Amino acid sequence: MVYPIRIIGVGPGHEDYITPAAKKAAETADLLVGSQRSLKHFLYLKKETLIIDRDLPGLVREIKKHQTDKRVAVLVTGDPGFYSLASYLKKYFPRTHLELMPGISSTQVAFARIGRSWENVRFISVHGRPLNKLLPVIENYGTVAVLTDNINTPKVVADYLKDKIKGDPLVFICDSLTDPAEEIFETRLSQVYQATKNSVMVIAYE
Numbered sequence: 500m501v502y503p504i505r506i507i508g509v510g511p512g513h514e515d516y517i518t519p520a521a522k523k524a525a526e527t528a529d530l531l532v533g534s535q536r537s538l539k540h541f542l543y544l545k546k547e548t549l550i551i552d553r554d555l556p557g558l559v560r561e562i563k564k565h566q567t568d569k570r571v572a573v574l575v576t577g578d579p580g581f582y583s584l585a586s587y588l589k590k591y592f593p594r595t596h597l598e599l600m601p602g603i604s605s606t607q608v609a610f611a612r613i614g615r616s617w618e619n620v621r622f623i624s625v626h627g628r629p630l631n632k633l634l635p636v637i638e639n640y641g642t643v644a645v646l647t648d649n650i651n652t653p654k655v656v657a658d659y660l661k662d663k664i665k666g667d668p669l670v671f672i673c674d675s676l677t678d679p680a681e682e683i684f685e686t687r688l689s690q691v692y693q694a695t696k697n698s699v700m701v702i703a704y705e
């Protein structure tokens with residue numbers, strides 16, 4: 500028997516944003532795979548754990564090894580369908596072997612915090628990705644939400660865009676969402692100074 504691998508979205512950080520369905524799925528797993536940050540929510544279950552590091556081929560080998568004797572659950576931040584490890588795992592496992600469980604995405608929380616709807620927004624990530632993908636997107640959409648990281652911080656993104664795009668759009672920087680250190684900044688592109696590490700940056704022309 501080959502158990503399906505569950506990829507569970509555990510939300511942006513705070514335990515209150517983990518769905519009851521995600522909790523139940525973690526409870527029924529034999530092996531929990533995730534970052535230290537995600538795994539800490541489930542320490543009380545005293546399950547066998549595997550920490551995700553940079554060796555992703557090694558992770559795939561390890562999961563394949565256990566697929567027949569353990570129910571494996573992979574914990575990912577936010578929602579698994581949005582810039583997560585699920586995209587990588589899909590290359591190595593047939594679709595029928597993967598079961599995605601939705602979570603609350605950092606972007607959902609970001610738009611709730613700034614009180615805006617997100618049905619017409621274009622989402623893009625510069626988390627570990629080049630900045631040049633941003634330009635065509637910013638030029639074609641009124642509002643763009645950008646996943647930044649500790650290298651491509653909001654300030655780096657703003658400095659890159661400043662002389663390349665029209666006007667001086669509104670910018671919201673939604674940092675450390677749902678964590679006690681959460682901060683929301685509202686400013687203009689020309690005024691961004693935040694080099695925050697874990698942010699959703701919303702750039703809006705309207």
Ligand SMILES: C[S@@+](CC[C@H](N)C(=O)[O-])C[C@H]1O[C@@H](n2cnc3c(N)ncnc32)[C@H](O)[C@@H]1O
Binds near residue numbers: 582606646673677
């Ligand atoms: C690899 S992506 C994962 C996105 C995730 N699947 C989701 O749905 O939110 C990581 C990026 O998501 C954003 N992110 C994740 N958690 C966040 C949080 N608590 N506060 C702000 N941004 C967050 C940051 O831009 C971070 O660099």
